[in-house]
Amino acid sequence: MKELVVRIGKPTPLTTIFTVPKELDSSLPAVLIFNSGVMHHIGTCRVSVTIARELAARGILSARFDFSGIGDSESRSGTKPFEESSVEEIKEVMDYLQDKKGIDQFIVYGLCSGADASYEIAKIEPRVVGMVQIDPYVYKVPAWYLYHYLPRLFDPGVWHRVYQKLTGRFTPTKRMREDVGEDFVEMPSYIRVFPPREDVAKGLQQAIDNDVAMYTILTAAVSYTVNRASQYRQSFKDVAFRDLLKVEYYPTLEHILTNPEYQKVIPNRICDWMEQRALQCKKERQPALAKAG
Secondary structure, eight states, rough: EEEEEEEESSSSOEEEEEEEEESSTSSSEEEEOOOTTOOOOOOGGHHHHHHHHHHHHHTTTTTEEOOOTTTTTOOOOOOOOOOHHHHHHHHHHHHHHHHHHOOOOOEEEEEEHHHHHHHHTTTTTTTEEEEEEEEEEEOOOHHHHHHHHHHHTTTTHHHHHHHHTTTTOOOOOOOOOOOOOGGSOTTTTTTOOOOOOHHHHHHHHHHTTTTOOEEEOOOOGGGOOOOTHHHHHTTTTTTTTTTTEEEEOTTTOOOOOOHHHHHHHHHHHHHHHEEEEEEHHHHHHHHHHHHHO
8 A cells, every 4th residue: 555645636736645555456446535624634533544544455546635725735716616616626636547547436435515525526427436425414304303302201311401490400511522632623614504405305316316326324413303314315205215325323423533433433334335336336347348348
């Protein structure tokens, strides 16, 4: 494995880190790893680095790059919104890998705004064959209320707090969080806006129609919207996902993956899925390559 720093695109190049396996197989899709919020290319709690190096150990090339104006990539002129500029910049990296390495299929990965960028490119770019998202767009469904409130009816602690509030004796406690350096977490200045649900559903269907396989991970950060993995499909019940969607919900997993145990489990599960998808894509295209040869 080796890691290379490359500057890609014009007029202002994007800083990109290629993590290259010892033996590169250009018939396998490459993985593109996106920024989360305004966090640079190491990823929150260095998860992006962990994923990239594990993929290289499995023979898959990956590219971690900073969108313009983030991390080591300077800002570009213009006033395009993120959903437009990010797509253009992702295509620049794809074009570079296709031209230099002969790779023409890609799996995209992102957390939070990185998940949004994955969605934006997956719905329009035919070279995308897989998409992994942590806390993507998702919307509340009626079943959420049932699973959220029903257990509380039988929880003595809830009724005790209600009594304390009614009698003026309730004192809120501060929720403690793990001590994680600011260099390793998603910056709070990023403001995320969810599009209308119908628009997202349309985009997801476009990606599915292009046979983009999807692996969606939901954390405690979306518990106000989702409290069961099945609710993601319910949120987009008008999308025919077929067998291309896998969803997992981790109610104790923090959005920025600060728990050391999850920092091992989640990247490993992501890499397992990516490897399986990459090998599947290689197998599916072998007859066409043999015929062309």
